[in-house]
Amino acid sequence: MKKLLxxxxxxxxxLALVACGNTANNGGTGNNGGSANNGGSADEGxxxxxxxxxxxxxxxxxxxxxxxxxxxxxxxxTEENGYKATFAYSLKNDEQIAAAQKFVQDEVDYLxxxxxxxxxxxxxxxxxxxxxxxxxxxxxTIDADPSLYVASIVSxxxxxxxxxxxxxxxxxxxxxxxxxxxxxxxxAAQIGRTGALDDMVAANExxxxxxxxxxxxxxxxxxxxxxAAIDSGKEFNVIYAENDDMAxxxxxxxxxxxxxxxxxxxxxxxxxxxxxxxxxxxLAGNWNYDGQCNPFQASYIDEIIKGLxxxxxxxxxxxxxxxxxxxxxxxxxxxxxxxxx
Amino acid sequence: MxxxxxxxxxxxxxxxxxxxxxxxxxxxxxxxxxLLVLFNLIVDPSFFAISLSENSAGDxxxxxxxxxxxxxxxxxxxxxxxxxxxxxASGGQDISVGATIAIAGSVVLxxxxxxxxxxxxxxxxxxxxxxVCCVVAMLFGAFNGVLVAYFKIQPMVxxxxxxxxxxxxxxxxxxxxxxxxxxxxxGYFGNxxxxxxxxxxVFIAIACMVVIALALKFTNxxxxxxxxxxxxxxxxxxxxxPAFIKFITYVILGLCVAVAGFIKVSRFSTINYxxxxxxxxxxxxxxxxLGGNALSGGKFNMGASILGAYVIQFLTTTLFKFNVDSxxxxxxKAVVVILLVVLSAPVAREKLSNFWKKLAPAxxxxxxx
Numbered sequence: 001m002k003k004l005l006x007x008x009x010x011x012x013x014x015l016a017l018v019a020c021g022n023t024a025n026n027g028g029t030g031n032n033g034g035s036a037n038n039g040g041s042a043d044e045g046x047x048x049x050x051x052x053x054x055x056x057x058x059x060x061x062x063x064x065x066x067x068x069x070x071x072x073x074x075x076x077x078t079e080e081n082g083y084k085a086t087f088a089y090s091l092k093n094d095e096q097i098a099a100a101q102k103f104v105q106d107e108v109d110y111l112x113x114x115x116x117x118x119x120x121x122x123x124x125x126x127x128x129x130x131x132x133x134x135x136x137x138x139x140x141t142i143d144a145d146p147s148l149y150v151a152s153i154v155s156x157x158x159x160x161x162x163x164x165x166x167x168x169x170x171x172x173x174x175x176x177x178x179x180x181x182x183x184x185x186x187x188a189a190q191i192g193r194t195g196a197l198d199d200m201v202a203a204n205e206x207x208x209x210x211x212x213x214x215x216x217x218x219x220x221x222x223x224x225x226x227x228a229a230i231d232s233g234k235e236f237n238v239i240y241a242e243n244d245d246m247a248x249x250x251x252x253x254x255x256x257x258x259x260x261x262x263x264x265x266x267x268x269x270x271x272x273x274x275x276x277x278x279x280x281x282x283l284a285g286n287w288n289y290d291g292q293c294n295p296f297q298a299s300y301i302d303e304i305i306k307g308l309x310x311x312x313x314x315x316x317x318x319x320x321x322x323x324x325x326x327x328x329x330x331x332x333x334x335x336x337x338x339x340x341x
Numbered sequence: 342m343x344x345x346x347x348x349x350x351x352x353x354x355x356x357x358x359x360x361x362x363x364x365x366x367x368x369x370x371x372x373x374x375x376l377l378v379l380f381n382l383i384v385d386p387s388f389f390a391i392s393l394s395e396n397s398a399g400d401x402x403x404x405x406x407x408x409x410x411x412x413x414x415x416x417x418x419x420x421x422x423x424x425x426x427x428x429x430a431s432g433g434q435d436i437s438v439g440a441t442i443a444i445a446g447s448v449v450l451x452x453x454x455x456x457x458x459x460x461x462x463x464x465x466x467x468x469x470x471x472x473v474c475c476v477v478a479m480l481f482g483a484f485n486g487v488l489v490a491y492f493k494i495q496p497m498v499x500x501x502x503x504x505x506x507x508x509x510x511x512x513x514x515x516x517x518x519x520x521x522x523x524x525x526x527x528g529y530f531g532n533x534x535x536x537x538x539x540x541x542x543v544f545i546a547i548a549c550m551v552v553i554a555l556a557l558k559f560t561n562x563x564x565x566x567x568x569x570x571x572x573x574x575x576x577x578x579x580x581x582x583p584a585f586i587k588f589i590t591y592v593i594l595g596l597c598v599a600v601a602g603f604i605k606v607s608r609f610s611t612i613n614y615x616x617x618x619x620x621x622x623x624x625x626x627x628x629x630x631l632g633g634n635a636l637s638g639g640k641f642n643m644g645a646s647i648l649g650a651y652v653i654q655f656l657t658t659t660l661f662k663f664n665v666d667s668x669x670x671x672x673x674k675a676v677v678v679i680l681l682v683v684l685s686a687p688v689a690r691e692k693l694s695n696f697w698k699k700l701a702p703a704x705x706x707x708x709x710x
Contacts, residue, residue, distance in 0.1 A: 002656050024364075058513075059615075061517065063613070185668055213661075213664070213666065214666065214667055215667065215669065217616055218669070219616075220605075220609075221667060222616075222655070224413060225661055225667065228406075228661035231405060245616075249609070250608060252608075253399040256402060256532075257394070258395050259397075260397070275519075277611075
């Protein structure tokens with residue numbers, strides 16, 4: 001009985017692995033098949049073969065941002081564009097590093113990394129360099145010697161925060177009483193977006209933080225935080241939420257208490273990430289500001305790789321993505337369609 | 342001399358009733374609740390203010406901390422019902438409820454939206470979506486139940502499978518998209534029905550409690566699950582099938598998960614797979630523990646578990662009110678768990694009762710002098 005059970009479980013695991021392999025590789029090859037082919041193409045070298053890339057990303061279910069990022073990658077690195085891409089996903093740094101090691105063994109041509117954590121990458125990047133693999137960082141930067149990677153295409157979260165806070169300052173309110181809803185503490189987005197606001201509050205007499213709380217990217221927690229502020233009769237006129245979901249939760253609490261918000265409302269609503277539905281709220285005048293966090297890095301990477309293949313080094317090692325901030329007063333339907341994710 | 346004797350007697354009577362009260366299982370959550378109420382009453386009595394106002398749609402709504410607590414504790418109270426049964430029968434806990442809530446919610450949205458993630462109109466009646474979600478959640482409950490009851494895998498290990506895989510399954514059901522429903526009537530179930538000032542989840546939670554109360558009163562569910570939890574072998578000798586009882590409690594928990602998931606997606610008319618109902622399994626288990634139920638199975642008190650759920654939300658809301666960092670919330674809950682576990686350990690109980698016994702003669706002697 002036990003043996004039978006073990007057998008069934010083992011079979012189930014194998015099946016699951018096969019299934020995962022198929023979904024993870026949109027390029028059309030299974031995990032093992034992919035690696036064998038990779039070796040072949042590396043040997044053949046300069047022929048008009050496919051460029052093999054190993055892409056290490058965070059779990060696409062993490063957020064709308066990540067889903068858009070992953071989709072963008074998959075749409076760019078296709079066989080039609082001359083790539084053979086293999087994807088590995090994890091939200092954990094150590095698992096990502098293990099995946100990177102595997103890609104190095106498979107001798108991919110390029111290794112693209114969106115790191116979950118900033119530390120611990122040096123040795124595997126050194127291995128990649130020794131194996132002649134070019135490393136390109138996207139979306140997030142890491143603490144490693146810049147000589148270990150050829151380029152990084154990243155978002156400047158601090159700049160995102162600064163753009164948003166500057167916009168808020170330009171609204172010319174007499175007093176800023178802000179409820180600040182933070183993301184998961186310690187994440188790059190939280191640090192960058194919090195830093196800009198904290199600096200401004202420290203520097204100005206008329207900027208006050210009524211509440212500063214982490215809702216961990218969760219709409220429901222954000223709603224409870226704002227609800228608690230309303231129930232205790234706190235006065236506030238700005239909600240600075242570090243992503244769209246949390247802004248949505250905050251707005252739900254305001255709606256319940258009949259506090260007007262958005263354009264011509266009593267409370268200014270600010271969000272980040274530019275989800276499509278959030279930009280629509282902006283267009284409808286229910287929110288005031290949404291800061292972009294650009295998930296579309298694939299075209300930049302594509303350009304750099306094509307350049308490297310022709311022997312040109314990238315013009316700049318660090319490319320900082322252009323990121324906009326949208327104001328409800330000026331946003332158009334076209335913006336929603338173009339920048340909504 | 343005689344007067345002293347009578348006073349002693351009275352004292353004993355009073356102490357006896359007090360001790361009797363303390364021995365009642367429901368005493369633990371009530372004491373915790375009273376402690377929180379007292380704390381808030383001293384620090385800020387306005388905590389208990391309830392006001393009737395209008396929301397932005399012009400409908401009357403009740404607001405205030407107490408309403409917030411009742412509203413937000415609804416899902417947890419519903420989960421506590423199922424978790425109590427599972428704990429009693431199988432002597433373990435289901436840690437996959439948060440992930441299966443994500444699945445249940447995802448199913449609701451999938452049925453309502455069809456293949457379009459931003460539908461103008463609903464693709465199916467809401468009741469159909471709810472029923473499908475119930476069936477799916479019960480199937481996942483049955484999966485856990487089969488592993489625990491028939492394959493005799495430790496509940497926590499068996500449910501670990503869905504705990505890790507559930508959120509990905511939820512995302513997969515909707516092709517990794519985040520559907521949003523614009524139809525306002527879908528939001529009624531997680532917010533307010535226009536014209537009724539009490540949040541709808543409160544009614545749903547009460548309905549669930551009534552159903553489970555009736556089920557426990559008119560069926561053998563309670564008796565059987567307790568006897569299976571206390572001693573499966575002797576229950577078997579008495580003609581109860583322990584495996585089936587365990588299995589059925591997981592299916593019931595699946596139903597609770599479906600209701601909770603339905604409320605969760607209705608609150609915002611959308612879903613975020615990675616954060617929806619995050620860590621709610623820990624709160625549900627804590628509610629059971631706070632209700633004074635043995636986590637190793639056996640006898641249970643359903644009312645105490647449900648009250649435990651409200652105590653947890655009371656604590657959460659109190660901490661939000663005092664601006665305690667919400668990432669520190671789990672630490673406070675951990676303190677509660679530690680206290681409960683230590684207090685319910687046999688060693689601690691023995692020490693405590695010895696301590697009481699020592700204290701009592703000392704007092705009596707003092708009074709006699």
